[in-house]
Amino acid sequence: MEKVLEMKNIVKTYGRVVANDDISIDLRKGEILAIVGENGAGKSTLMKILYGLEKADSGEIFLHGKPVKITSPSVAMDLQIGMVQQHFMLFGPMTVTENIVYNNEISKYSFFDKKKNEEKVAELSERYGLKVDPTAIVDNCPVGTQQRIEILKTLYQNADIIIFDEPSAVLTPNEVDDLLDTMKNLAAAGKSLIIITHKLNEVMYVADRVVVLRAGKLIDVVNKKDTSIEQLSYMMIGRQVANLEIVEHDSNETLLKVENLTLGSELGKKVLDNVNLYVNAGEIVGIAGVSGNGQTELVRCISGLERNYQGKVTVNGSDVSNFDVAAIRKAGLSHIPEDRYMWGSAREATISDNILMGEEDSIRFSKNGILKQKEIDGYADKLIGEYSIKVDNNKQKIKELSGGNAQKVITAREVERDCPFTIACEPTRGIDIGAMEFVHERLVAKRDKYGGILLVTSELSEIMKLCDRIYVMYNGSINYEFKNEDIDDHKLGVLMLGGKVDENKVVN
Amino acid sequence: MIFNFEYISAIISSTLRMVSPILLCSLAAALCSKTGVFNIAMEGCMMISAFFAIVVNYFSGGSIILSVLAAVASSMVVSALLAFFIIKLKASPVVVGMSINTASSAVTTFFMYIFFKTKGLFQHPDLVGLKKITPFFAEAFPELAQMFFGLTFIDYLSWILVIVIYIFLYKTVLGYRLRAIGINQEAAKSLGTPVEKYQFITMTLSGVLCGLAGVLLSMGSVTLFIQNIASGKGYIAMTANNLGKSHPIGVFLASLFFGVSQSVGSFLQQTQLKGQITASIPYVATILATIFESIRYKRLKEKRIKESMKLGN
Amino acid sequence: MKTKLSIKNFFHRFDDISYSLIAVVIGLIVGAIIMALTGFDPIEGIVGLIKGGFLSPYAIASTFTRATPIIFAGLSAALAWGSGYSSMGAQGQMIMGAITAAIVAPLIKGPAILVVIVTLLASMLAGALYSLLSAYISAKFDAYLLIITLMFNYVADYFASYLTNYVFLDPYALDKLAIQTQLIENGTIPRIFSRYTTHYGFIIALLCVAIVAFIINKTSFGYKARMSGLNPNFAEYGGIQSRKTMYKVLLLSGALAGLGGALEVLGSKFRYVDKMITSPGYSWSGITASLMSNYSAVGVLISSIFLAGITVGGSSIELLMSIPSEITLIIQGIITMLVTAKFVIKLPKFKKKEGDKDDI
Structure with a gap:
């Protein structure tokens, strides 16, 4: 089958975290490709790179065999790539039509031609079987409809490749069924779809092929008909057995x-x-x-x-x-x-200040409303030592710490609380x-x-x-x-x- | 108090004159907030433009056109500066807006001294005010026309602008895109709209409206410049914009309310009520209006939540 | 785009203090440019500004006198803004404090020290209550504190003006044009050195700086206020009651402003003169001072003295060179605008430091 899209050797790092480690995938015409993996596996990063929201450190993208540089969502749209984001990008108080035609409006002497735009949306909705009321206000539409609006938006922009980012995360079971059927219809109509998800039953229902990512690496690409939920989830999670020793307690407190x-x-x-x-x-x-x-x-x-x-x-x-x-x-x-x-x-406060939170009125750290700063700093230093937080001193601001060290400060404060x-x-x-x-x-x-x-x-x-x-x-x-x-x-x-x-x- | 026709007609006439500056400024604020930027510098823009209207008026030998152009241009420059700080430098809109408002008072006084060697008040027989337009129905309905005497083309323009801005925002493609930015900047950005550019242009153009308001202050009912000529009208306009929910028609009604409160305030001065009490009426009215609107809104919201909870169960 | 980036990198290297210094320098440069454009000698002007404000015992004394109310407005603003409440209300609260002092002081019979103490307490109460009222309206009715306090400033000004004109007007005042209350004879605050105008109010201001610095940095209430200002979500999560903190902060902030207004009456004018608080713009100078110092009390002291100094210097160059003294307010406006732009320029730094993305 014709390859509409190829991503080759994509590498993307955030600081020390490798989000995408030399990943190559391809997408064929009219197929639904599922990308599965746990949170942090690198699925969203990969798709953000494809849609121009993030820039890869290295790697190439080919569209219909030609190399392309996707530097922004506008470029992606021009290349007929659309994305249905997990967090909808909608103008709530506006009508369905106004949301769909945004930036490509039909106008008459620069006036917004309400009737023609609505007709066009209605026609589009009819053609792909995506039921929406063109005149409804988006805020009043249920979430499932809002998602249909997002899909129609990509179709209105003539997208040939549509990326769905965790599309079922916000839907009710019935809405999910509708969505999956819609996706199948779109694929049948010749669109090529990518779905990011970690819901394996959806994958089994809708996908043709499945890409499995784990910790930034490509684990495997399998045909749906050759795999099972069990196998996929095994590949997704990996067999990591708890290696911490567990002390048993018999307690009912x-x-x-x-x-x-x-x-x-x-x-x-x-x-x-x-x-x-x-x-x-x-x-x-x-x-x-x-x-x-x-x-x-x-x-x-x-x-x-x-x-x-x-x-x-x-x-x-x-x-x-x-x-x-x-x-x-x-x-x-x-x-x-x-x-x-x-x-x-x-972020603008010191480590000591952040460690004090919630305890500022305790007898240990204050007396008659006056803070015992020595005690507080001493405790902060103790936690910094115990949790090996990499800082110069307890007066450093949280914003100057790395994410991991900031998290350690918070964890230390809460776990060590009495x-x-x-x-x-x-x-x-x-x-x-x-x-x-x-x-x-x-x-x-x-x-x-x-x-x-x-x-x-x-x-x-x-x-x-x-x-x-x-x-x-x-x-x-x-x-x-x-x-x-x-x-x-x-x-x-x-x-x-x-x-x-x-x-x-x-x-x- | 005498409640006869003349009295009421005089109040209406004065209200109509009081409304326009507030209306123009609150339309400016409305345009900005519809596009997602917070503008509180109308007070300063008005002062600057009122001042430069008088300066050019004086030095051009009373050219109305040049005065108005100077007013509008100076107000646009200030607005562009504000936009640069807020949109490009992401400075706090409150602080930058207030800085402009207070600095404007200083700038006008400073240059008043430079140009006219006086501080506080400048008045001169050579200054030419805006022409008062006689209503076309003056002969047919003289009593009615009485209320419209004393209005200038900018007053009429401000009413027309309500309609024009309404049509622009709600009927044109550009207006609809601007509103979309105000609703969800991220979404507009994700669809490839140069959001900051649109915001910058809107804010700069909103300066035109404040500029016209400034002309009314220094060349409308009276032709002079006095320190702090805007006297809080910019802040009242800010409230009018809030109460009117940034909708041109709503903003018009709110401005009308504040116009009435100002004109009632100035009329009550002729009674035994003391000037200071009556002068504070517009400000008290602003606070009260804010409170009532909030109570109304809260009730509405509570009702909505209650109804939806019922649905949920 | 390119220039913006380089500006960013440039400013990244400076901390808060140097940033304010840069704002001051730019402000002075713009002031000099304006002087040059309007036909004055810019170098002489700026030198005169600094000389007139700082470089003689008389100048320093005048600067300290002028700084006194600004310090109070600045402390008031530092408390409110530093806790996340953009109150513009110091002006109205100072007026309330000032008019209260002018009314209360003549009513009290007794030793001067008693009169002063009772008067100051009454003024603090007036300022605090006025602040609390705006806080209550803002919290209860979800109204912008900014608008409410601005409107309250006008109302306070007219209210005081009304009282001065019609209730407490001094009919025997020498200056027939001035609208003022009766001269306070018993209970004024004396000068520190009889040759100079600086009165003990300045010492009280220094004391208040110390007290506010202590409250902000050393007490659990100050901690709560600071955290509410830095990240209200964090404060809520940690169990800090936001409404209670807001009332306490604004109460204190109003009391400080009220005290500042009272000292201006008891130490400088010895009566309430119409517009005595409004025209010099003490309140806005205080807010500028608090923004310049990133809401630190000691910083407010230094910034207030600086702002007062250029104002005093401004009056002196007006006398000597006929440069309108408003030039200093223009300089102040530029400084304020630049000082807030920093929040922004620093922002991209966080993003890079974060490094680790949440949703990979």
């Missing part, structure tokens, strides 16, 4: 208990639906799930950042339902937040392997000291390595609980995508 937690949203959807879970002393409990399935909201509720929920939250034996952050922290919770710069630190229970969200996102292993060791050490940890992460390998129990979260509720022995990565992968478990057999 419950550090966190969440009962019937339900949270609504402005969009009229339940973000959390009757969630029940617990964490005992001496265990690390993981929440596995594709991001956007309610994990962020769950953590916000437990930590007190979101207080308008129904249900009961108990931390360290005291009922803290609808309490504020300070009160819950006092009850015995520490929290490594999801985003280290947005929530976890103040409290039994810690929520750790994406504690190793975007940091190098050395720092990652260190953070893992610390979490395990805390568990072994009879603490409890709730680990929320989209890194499956992390969950597999550290957790004693795993809850699988899908669409705002817990749909499965793995206990110590029966943790099974294949089953986990399927459950994360909303599959069900039936007598040890996995069905989709």
Whole structure:
């Protein structure tokens, strides 16, 4: 079959992290190519390079056999490459038509020709079977429709190659079915599609060939009909067995208990639906799930950042339902937040200041409202030493540290806090392997000291390595609980995508 | 107080004159915020243009055209400077805007001394004000026409501009692209729009509107320049833009409200109420309007969330 | 594009202080250019500016006198802006403090020291309450604090003007044109040296610098305020109650402004004169000073003295060379604009340092 696109020997590094390590792929006319891999495997980087959002360090791209330089999305669009981004790029208060025709409007004496544009959109929508109302306001459209608008946008720009970045991450199961059928239709109409995803059941349904990436490297390219979910997930995750020694505790002291937690949203959807879970002393409990399935909201509720929920939250034996952050922290919770710069630190503040957060009123670090700076600096130095954070002194600002060291500061602050229970969200996102292993060791050490940890992460390998129990979260509720022995990565992968478990057999 | 026809007609007439500068400036602010930039320097732009209108008026022997051109040009230069700092240097719009507002007061006073060897107030018999336009229906309806006496072509232009800007923003391709930038800059960028260029041009052109407003201040009802001639009208325009949700029609209504509050303020001066109390009416009105609008908006939002929660369950 | 990059690299090498120095130098250069364009000798002008502001005991004394209210406005702004609240309200709060002082001081009978203390406390309260009111409206009704405080400034000015004109006007004032309240006889703040205008208010200002520096850097309240200013999300995540912090910060900020206004009455004018706070632009100079020093209290002190110095120097070159003194306000405006542009120029640096991308 004709090769419409070839990417050859693509290399891209961010600092010390190699995101794409000599990757070559090709795309044939009319096919659907799936690129699968865990978070951080390098899928998005590869596609950003193709769409002109990132520049490769080296490597070449050929379009219909001719070498091309894609320096920006505009160039990609001119070359008939379109991308449906994971985070939609839409003008919410405008109509569907206005969103689709943007930059290529039909106009009459520079006036926007509403009727003609709408007709054109309606015609396009008809031709590809992508149902939209051209006059509707985008903000009022459901997410699935918004995605159709994004697809129509690429079609309106005459894209021949369309990249879908995690297209099902935000959709409901029914919408996912529609999307996958749409993709098949588009391929049948001669478009060549690339889908980035880590949902293997979708891959099996829609793809012709599958590219597997792991840690920046190309593992294999396989035909869909020659492979299986099991084989793919094996290739994706690799067989990494937990190599940390686990000290067993027989304890029933419950550090966190969440009962019937339900949270609504402005969009009229339940973000959390009757969630029940617990964490005992001496265990690390993981929440596995594709991001956007309610994990962020769950953590916000437990930590007190979101207080308008129904249900009961108990931390360290005291009922803290609808309490504020300070009160819950006092009850015995520490929290490594999801985003280290947005929530976890103040970049312009010193390391000492960042380590103090949450403890500024404690007897240890202040007296009558006056800070004991010596004590604080001494503690900061102690943590810097213990966590081998590479800095000159404790007065350095967070913005001067590398991502890994900044993460270590946050981890040190929260893990070493004198409290039994810690929520750790994406504690190793975007940091190098050395720092990652260190953070893992610390979490395990805390568990072994009879603490409890709730680990929320989209890194499956992390969950597999550290957790004693795993809850699988899908669409705002817990749909499965793995206990110590029966943790099974294949089953986990399927459950994360909303599959069900039936007598040890996995069905989709 | 006397509530007769003359009195009301006088209030209306004065309101119409008070509205235009605020309206022009809030249209400028609206254009900027529709394009996604925060402009609070209308106060300064107005002062600068009001001043250069008078300067050129004086030295050109009363040429209206040259005065207006000078006003508009000077205001555009200031706006371009503002745009350069905000858009290119990514400086804080609040600080740069306030710097321009305060520096403008100094710049005008400085040059007033350079040109006219006086500070504070400049008035001269050679200065020519804008021509007042007699309404075409003056003979048919003299009473009605009374209200429109004292209006200049810029006042009428400001009303026309409401319509023109409305059509531009909502009916033309360019206007629609500008609005899109204001809604989601990232999306516009991802579709290949030179966002910063559009913003820079919009901001510079918004200076034209402030320039016209400035002309009205120094050559409209009175023909003179006085220190701090804008007296907070630029800030009130900023509020009018907020209350009007940056929509030309909404902005027009909000400006009308502030025009009424200013004219009522100045009319009450003739009563036993003291000048300082009446002079603060527009500012108090601004605060109150902001509060009422916020209460209304909050109620609306709460209602929406409640309804959607019901749907969710 | 190319020039922009080189500017970026150039400024990367300087920290906050040198950045402000560069802004000052550019401001002075632009000032010199304006002088040259308007037919004055720029070198003589700039030298005169510095000489008139700093280079004689008399100049220094006048500068310190002038700096006193600016320091208070600057401390007030440093607290508010440094905690993330763009309040323009120092002006209104200073007016409230000043008019309160002018009204309260003559009412109190007793030893001068008692009168001073009670008056200052009353003025601080007035400034604090006025600030709190704008804070409350802004928080309760989601209104821009900026607009509310600006409007409050006008209202305060007219309010004080009304009281001066109609309620407390001194009918026996020698200057028949000046609108002013009755002269305060008992309870004024004395000069430090009788030959110079600098009064003990300047010492109080120094004391306040120390106190505010202590509060910002050494107390847990200051810590909360600083963190709220640097990253409100981080503060919220760490359990800092933002609303409570906002009220406390703005209360304190208003009290400082009120105190500054009162000292201007008790130490310099001995009465409230209409527009005495508004026309010299103390409040804006204070905000400039706080921006120049990146909200540090000691930095506010130095910047305020500098700004006061060029203002005093400005008056002197106006007398000696007929250069309008507004030139110093123009210079100040340029400095302020340049000082904020730094936030930007530094931004690309973070991105590079981050190195590791989250979504690879």
